[in-house]
Amino acid sequence: MFAYEIHQMRSAELRRQADQERLAREALRGRRAGRRSAGREAPVAESHSQGSRRHRFTRAA
Incomplete structure (x- = not known):
């Protein structure tokens, strides 16, 4: 009975x-x-990664 209760x-x-x-x-x-x-009603945020693909640092020689 004990096993059944457990x-x-x-x-x-x-x-x-x-x-x-x-x-x-x-x-x-x-x-x-x-x-x-809520995202559909909010204006579209501009992403910083869109547009030009300019790199932050110049390429090493």
């Missing part, structure tokens, strides 16, 4: 852990979706 407790703990991980994934997915939708 099994039940471990099973319940694994279920709780899976629920917490699922909630964390859903929250992360929601934040990403929020950033994506």
Whole structure:
């Protein structure tokens, strides 16, 4: 009987852990979706790497 109770407790703990991980994934997915939708409304930021490809230092001989 003792082994069965340990099994039940471990099973319940694994279920709780899976629920917490699922909630964390859903929250992360929601934040990403929020950033994506907010990004569409925001103006496009200019990148410093676009445009000319001038290097910072001259090439060594």
